[in-house]
Amino acid sequence: MPRPHTLLWRQLRTSTVVMIGIVLLSIEIGIRAYAVSGGARGMVAIAPLLQNPAVAALEGRISSLASAGAFVEWKMATFLLLAVSTWGAISATRITRLAEDEGTWDQLVLGTTSRAAVLWQAVAVLAEAGLLLGVAAGALFVASGARVVDTLLFALGLVAALWTGAALGLVSAQLVAPRRVASQVASSVVMAMELIRIAADASTHTLAWRNASFFGWIEDAGAFDHHHPFAFLPALGVPLVLATVAWGLQGRRDVGRALWVHGDERRPATRLLGSPLTFALRERRTNWQVWTAGFVLLSFVVGYLTHALITLASTDPKFVALLDRWGFSAMIRGIGFVAGTGTQFSFALAMFVVAWVTQLATDELSGRLDTPFASGARRSTWLLGVIVTGTVAVLLTALVTAGVLWLGVEVSGSVLAFSSILEALGSALTLLPFVIGLCVALCAWFPRGAFATATGLLSTGFLLALLGPVLHWPHWLVGLSPFHYLRMVPLQSPDWSGLAVLNGVGLVVGLAAALTFTRRNLRG
């Protein structure tokens, strides 16, 4: 009979492999990008950039880019650490809170296995996942010729980020339920830590704030830069403390319940329950609020950094030349920066749509759709409700994002017309029909993996479009990415023909899938 440890690993093994794959791919891309950019000599051009507060805020602080590892640390670590810690938080709530929500813990904690033992086994599985990730990343660096000490510190940074995210998830799983809320709380804390790090790095006066964020501790260790291994002590110690706190909390509550129980009973509110269309909005409104809050924070930070970035970029000819080589010359002007930002936002907005639409597959697989579909609701109306509300939601969120981005730019001292920002964000939405078509197709034909597959495909597509041209990948390969058809609007005209073909494919596939969804066997 499999032990709890084995059962927990079974739940995490696929996503662990995917996460290791993402980390290795990102590192490999970083190493290659460094080589393509002329190595250490090529990086001389952007040396002044490293001290710029805006760049430091976005990419983290580093003193030189003398090695490929340093370049990866500077260019990729922000994304990698954030991704790894968020995954840690989500995974921790998955194997603890979700298991309790579904009642599987009731079985696990019977017999000779205590509740605390199961929790420690979850801790062990998450710790092992972190170590695996660190070993894989380290092996790739060593294979590429990096120094072992530097590599070890970088790998430790990844491990610490994953462990901290996981430990936050474990604590959150004790405090709140259901799992969706626990994940949101843990991920929000991770995001808050990243914002603290960004604010700290944005000015020399606020550098001390880094001590309040585990991202700051990891950055202080300076894997490929200055070595401060002691900076890791809190980054490795805090997860242990948090895991102990989680263990302490689990002993104070009932299995299946969180410590903080709120509002299990309330006055019924029948607003938005009158039709499948409004119900789709009601079901997703909390997630919408969370996403919009994230967009507001991100857009303000990006808007606020615009002035500092373009001032530096436009006054350093070497950097202008480098941006030219990378195809980002337009970003030395405010409007260009915002246009570039618009294409970056396209990915985030696409992910928002993915989360919105693929909730349909989650509902179907959990059996929630059986009763409504058996009692009057048309599958086509239901699907239409999801698509229409999703479209309205993403349009409104984009509008709010544009407004806050403009506000950030204004506060930073730059001047940009709101209409230009709106055009940039509007351009980011031109992939919407394709993304919706893709999601509907996955819900209809592959509901079990709809969210993961859509996320995987769009992430790969985004990386292809971002790095393919820089790394001289074949044109046909880059052309497979939907993001390849986005232009830097309003500096450039949209690629209407490319977008028409792409969205046409999305619509046709989406319609065929919708037809399938209305006719096929319902899973559940």
Next chain:
Amino acid sequence: MSATPLALTSLTKHFGTTVAVQDVTLNVAAGEVMGFLGPNGAGKTTTLRLALGLLRPTSGSAAVLGHPAGSDEARANVAYVPGDVTLWPQLTGEETISFLASLHGSTDERYRDELIERFELNPRKRLRAYSKGNRQKVALVAAFTSRAPVLLLDEPTSGLDPLMERVFRTCVREAADRGQAVLLSSHILGEVEHLCSDVAMIRGGRLVSVASIAELRSRVGTAYDVAGDDLDFTGVDGVSVVMSLPDGVRVKVVGSLAPFFAALNRQAVTGLTSHESSLEDIFLSFYDEPAAH
């Protein structure tokens, strides 16, 4: 003439090479409560999901009041209670009932409130806070409130306490009295025996019997404990000895009683006790032996 509320005709469903339901033909009339029995994995839930239009038949058809299962008209005339109610955990009981009612288009609010009271349901609680039995009550209230002409109930009382089971039985009887057709899949044989006039039995995806409980009893036979010395029923038509008793034998009599009583007349019988077959006996006789029927 109005169409049959629920009509399943040669309904067949294959999942790849697995035959889930094979050639099932079954009608449920208005005002009829039909029991639907079968061991685990026999195809009961699949049959119900076919009747609801949630699954597409491989062949055959299911119709509600003459409309193909899954069509707008069919869905508008059906209410369904699954064995394990999974709905939106953040909604309260009342919100869920209200939402499901809105899908049906109309609702009898007074009857809804009455049912909430009869089932002793706290409608202000979120579904995530309900026990299994209370989630079941939410689905039951929503189904009965809809007053749909056809009720498909898949083990609807799993998780209900005996008091609530009694309330459920009353509601089903009231529904039948109003002319609603009810197909009740259940493992609680006492409940089926109480509520159903007819019973459909399914095994390995095939319908093995559709009959009234009285007819099934006569088919399975009645057991008699016969007291006396040197009793012999060898060669008596329809009579088989089931077991020896300290003061006689237990026999099972299937079909006409005349040969049995004639045999009794010829022997020194000192006592006779009859045991009418319960639905459980009938169920076991159908499913205990692999090739019994």
